[in-house]
Structures are given as C-alpha cells and as structure tokens.
Amino acid sequence: MTRALVIAPSWIGDAIMAQPLFARLLQKTPALLLDALAPAWVAPVLSRMPEISRAIENPFPHGELALRGRFRLARDLARRGYRRAYVLPNSFKSALIPFWAGIPERIGFTGECRFGIINRRHALDEAALPRMVERFAQLAEAPGIAPPRPIAPPRLASTPEQQKSTLSALEIKGPEKLVVFCPGAEYGPAKRWPPRHFAALARELTQAGCAVWLLGSEKDHALAEDIRAQTTSDCRNLCGKTRIDQAIDLIALATLVVCNDSGLMHVAAALSRPTLAIFGSSSPEFTPPLSDRAVIVRHDLPCSPCFQRVCPLGHSDCLENITPREVLARCLPLLS
Numbered sequence: 001m002t003r004a005l006v007i008a009p010s011w012i013g014d015a016i017m018a019q020p021l022f023a024r025l026l027q028k029t030p031a032l033l034l035d036a037l038a039p040a041w042v043a044p045v046l047s048r049m050p051e052i053s054r055a056i057e058n059p060f061p062h063g064e065l066a067l068r069g070r071f072r073l074a075r076d077l078a079r080r081g082y083r084r085a086y087v088l089p090n091s092f093k094s095a096l097i098p099f100w101a102g103i104p105e106r107i108g109f110t111g112e113c114r115f116g117i118i119n120r121r122h123a124l125d126e127a128a129l130p131r132m133v134e135r136f137a138q139l140a141e142a143p144g145i146a147p148p149r150p151i152a153p154p155r156l157a158s159t160p161e162q163q164k165s166t167l168s169a170l171e172i173k174g175p176e177k178l179v180v181f182c183p184g185a186e187y188g189p190a191k192r193w194p195p196r197h198f199a200a201l202a203r204e205l206t207q208a209g210c211a212v213w214l215l216g217s218e219k220d221h222a223l224a225e226d227i228r229a230q231t232t233s234d235c236r237n238l239c240g241k242t243r244i245d246q247a248i249d250l251i252a253l254a255t256l257v258v259c260n261d262s263g264l265m266h267v268a269a270a271l272s273r274p275t276l277a278i279f280g281s282s283s284p285e286f287t288p289p290l291s292d293r294a295v296i297v298r299h300d301l302p303c304s305p306c307f308q309r310v311c312p313l314g315h316s317d318c319l320e321n322i323t324p325r326e327v328l329a330r331c332l333p334l335l336s
Contacts, residue, residue: 188309
C-alpha cells in the first residue's frame with residue numbers, strides 16, 4: 001500500500017474541484033491511501049469524499065508563514081511514511097511541509113519559483129487547461145501529458161442517515177419543498193447579489209409553497225438577517241448556525257439552491273442539486289458549477305468580469321441589473 005498526502009487548497013470551492021484528481025489517483029493506484037492536510041473549514045468537505053482516507057487539520061491561517069510551526073508539523077507527518085505529496089496551492093509556503101517531511105516525490109506546478117522543493121514539476125498551460133478542475137486533474141499525470149477527458153464532475157457524499165442526524169441536531173424538520181439561498185461570498189461584495197433581490201425572490205418562492213432557508217457562515221448572518229427581515233416567517237436564517245458538514249446535508253435535501261459564486265455553490269453542484277448560480281465580478285469560464293443541473297445567470301457587461309472584491313466603478317451593475325423576476329423565471333423550470 002502506498003501512502004500519499006494532499007496539501008489541500010484554503011477555499012472550499014477549490015477543494016471540491018480537486019475531487020476528480022483524487023478519483024483519478026485511486027483509479028491509477030487502487031491501493032493508494034490518500035490523506036489530506038487542510039484548514040479546519042475545508043477538512044469536513046474532504047471528509048465527504050470517499051477517496052480521502054483521513055483529513056488532517058492544517059493549523060496555519062491562510063497567508064501565515066509560521067516557519068517553526070510548519071517544520072514541527074512536517075516532522076510529525078514524516079512518521080506516517082508518505083511516498084508522494086500532491087501540492088495543490090501554488091504558493092511557496094504550501095510546498096514546505098512535504099519538503100521538510102522528506103516525502104520523496106513532491107508533485108505540483110512550478111508556482112512561486114518552487115524549483116527543488118517540488119521535484120515533479122508541471123508547467124501550467126492556461127490555454128490548454130482553462131478550468132481549475134482541469135489543472136488539478138493534470139497532477140495525476142506525468143508532466144506534459146494531458147489529463148484524460150471528459151473529466152468527471154466533482155462529487156460529495158451525503159447519506160440519508162447523515163441528513164437525518166443533521167436535522168435532529170439542529171432540531172428542525174425538512175420541508176416538502178425546500179429552496180436554499182446561499183447569499184454570501186467570502187471573496188467580497190462584488191460577488192454578492194443584493195439582499196433586496198434575494199428577499200424579493202424569497203417572497204415569490206414562499207408564495208409558491210416553498211420554504212426558504214439561508215445558509216452560510218457567521219460572517220453571512222447579518223446579510224441573511226437583512227434578507228429574512230424583508231420576507232416572511234417561511235424564511236429561516238441558518239447562517240452561522242451549522243457546521244460545514246451540516247450545511248452539506250441541508251443542501252443535499254434542497255429542491256433548489258440559489259447562490260452566488262461561492263464555496264457553497266460548488267457544494268450544491270457536487271451534490272447534484274438543481275442549482276441557480278449568479279455571477280457578478282467573477283467568470284464561470286474558470287470555476288463554474290460543474291453539474292448538468294446547474295444554471296448560470298450572468299450579465300455580460302463591458303466592465304465584467306473584473307475579478308475585484310469590490311466594484312471599482314461603485315455601481316455593481318453586473319449584479320444590480322440581474323432582477324428577481326429574471327432569476328425567478330430561471331428558477332421555475334428547476335423547481336418543476
């Protein structure tokens with residue numbers, strides 16, 4: 001049995017887009033034991049992938065160098081006898097732990113001048129690999145050899161037992177027709193559809209007999225409360241009240257998910273739930289929801305995509321001009 005370590009990304013959506021890589025690695029080496037080193041907010045997502053044997057918490061905040069701490073963790077990991085490491089982030093510091101752990105084969109893109117510490121280096125051809133899921137899948141192949149296509153869409157697991165356990169723990173009952181809103185986007189407000197638009201859509205959907213639940217992190221709670229305050233009692237704000245694994249189970253129960261370009265958008269797609277994704281400052285060309293049950297709503301303005309956290313022009317027209325009526329018209333076929 002060969003043991004391998006994945007250095008996982010710091011974003012939920014990116015980690016989900018790595019799942020086809022994990023599946024390909026197991027396809028090529030069935031006896032592979034694959035562990036993943038991931039931040040606390042990403043590890044539960046990796047635990048919902050059957051390819052991952054163990055998710056190990058990476059204690060270092062995004063952007064923190066912490067050389068001594070990384071060295072100590074590397075020496076602990078060295079005892080596990082990993083033969084390969086797949087370093088998914090392109091940063092220099094992300095490659096230090098497998099290097100210091102003495103893992104013989106360290107695989108990744110050259111990234112931030114990682115000559116030597118990455119010793120099976122891939123050169124990124126952005127034209128040949130336009131999507132992030134393709135770039136991750138490349139790491140399962142020899143440098144210069146394209147990943148086999150089509151690349152299967154990412155998948156997460158949520159069993160009926162897990163869903164029942166989540167509902168019980170939260171002391172809520174699953175409605176017959178559930179629409180989940182994911183109104184946040186960690187990257188910034190230029191990716192968030194306005195709260196009043198979400199509220200107007202919620203009013204229409206509750207009148208159509210749907211229950212609307214708002215999911216997200218504690219940072220999204222005030223935003224979701226703004227939406228809930230403009231709707232009815234059939235709109236429940238659960239932002240900050242669930243763990244990420246519980247959010248996965250609630251999304252798995254949804255009849256429809258309406259979301260911004262965010263990590264929970266990729267969760268919904270990986271659970272194969274009908275998903276309507278609203279794009280503003282970002283582009284679906286690079287990180288789309290990878291599901292044939294996902295619909296993208298985007299206005300192709302001259303200024304978008306700008307990939308900025310905050311609209312540099314001060315108007316956010318790429319999101320403001322996407323009306324609740326337009327989104328509702330795209331939702332109704334998904335609901336039926």
